[in-house]
Amino acid sequence: MSGSHPMRKPTQGPKAQTQLRTLERLEAACRTRGRRLTRQRRAVLRALLAEGGALTAYELHERLRVADGRSTPAGVYRALEFWMTAGAVHRLESTRSFILCEHPESPHPGQLLICHECGQVVETEDKGVAAAANRLGERLGFVLDRHPVELTGVCRPCRAQGRAAEPGRRPAT
Ligand SMILES: [Zn+2]
Numbered sequence: 001m002s003g004s005h006p007m008r009k010p011t012q013g014p015k016a017q018t019q020l021r022t023l024e025r026l027e028a029a030c031r032t033r034g035r036r037l038t039r040q041r042r043a044v045l046r047a048l049l050a051e052g053g054a055l056t057a058y059e060l061h062e063r064l065r066v067a068d069g070r071s072t073p074a075g076v077y078r079a080l081e082f083w084m085t086a087g088a089v090h091r092l093e094s095t096r097s098f099i100l101c102e103h104p105e106s107p108h109p110g111q112l113l114i115c116h117e118c119g120q121v122v123e124t125e126d127k128g129v130a131a132a133a134n135r136l137g138e139r140l141g142f143v144l145d146r147h148p149v150e151l152t153g154v155c156r157p158c159r160a161q162g163r164a165a166e167p168g169r170r171p172a173t
């Protein structure tokens with residue numbers, strides 16, 4: 001059954017600790033700019049951190065509803081929009097889900113690699129990819145305002161567990 005890592009504890013581990021600190025800075029920045037750090041906004045970030053991966057707005061709502069009966073899907077969506085504008089959350093267009101940004105303190109045209117076996121998302125920033133996208137836009141007369149790049153495949157741990165055949169090694173039918 002794909003989609004679960006029973007041994008994984010996403011709220012521990014060094015990456016989660018770094019993200020927690022980042023999150024606390026984001027929340028502090030939100031307060032000092034005079035914007036309200038509402039209960040729902042805070043809860044949405046914490047739920048994404050606890051998940052350690054991507055969640056749809058509905059899945060987020062389902063999680064938040066357990067702790068807060070007043071949570072609504074529309075409220076979750078507004079909180080997500082707030083954090084996307086603040087650069088703290090990315091939307092995965094291909095799976096209509098949301099994920100914490102790994103380095104929200106600097107604006108960046110990043111790329112997201114998504115494992116379709118376990119759902120792991122790795123955020124990376126390759127300036128060559130961003131430059132290629134801009135060149136493509138120029139060539140076709142487009143000025144790009146945003147260009148999220150999502151690449152899907154099978155991550156290394158999943159490949160090690162034999163969850164998917166190596167490319168080119170699938171048996172011919
Ligand atoms: Zn990011």
Ligand SMILES: [Zn+2]
Binds near residue numbers: 116117118120155159
């Ligand atoms: Zn995987």
